[in-house]
Amino acid sequence: MENRQDLNAAMSFGRLIRLYHQKVNRLFAREGLGRGQSPILLLLLSYESMNQSQMAALLGISPATVTVTLKRMEAAGLVMREVDRGDQRAMRVCLSPKGREICVQGRRCMHEMVQSMLEDFRPEEIRRFAGYLGRVEANLLRQEPGREADREPPANDG
Secondary structure, three states: OOOHHHHHHHHHHHHHHHHHHHHHHHHHHOOOOOOOHHHHHHHHHHHOEEOHHHHHHHHOOOHHHHHHHHHHHHHOOOEEEEEOOOOOOOEEEEEOHHHHHHHHHHHHHHHHHHHHHOOOOOHHHHHHHHHHHHHHHHHHHHOOOOOHHHHOOOOOOO
């Protein structure tokens, strides 16, 4: 950090991230989800199904963490495993009907949270803000070789 303004911006950004995650975790905890489960549910809602390595790469977490979390989620009836149609030896993970319903409800609540978070912003300010956040993300990803590819959506073969 070169100056106090840079440090203040970084600290404010850190507080914003923590507050956002706290609110999201509380929101999904009301649905009975543990920490780390909501990102997996939302990912599966977007992509229908994927294998565990794709999931780990997109979420930026270890495959072992994905495995442990998925075991809990499968036991709770939130996700199911199915044979990959393109490769009978591989398994893909998808939402169960219960997981899909929780996701839809959670997404609705998250939308309301985002609306309240941005309620005093004009559309142009929101567009610029999203652009700034995208630049911050790109800067951070550039500092980690190989991570840019992690943000690409998986092929949906099935």
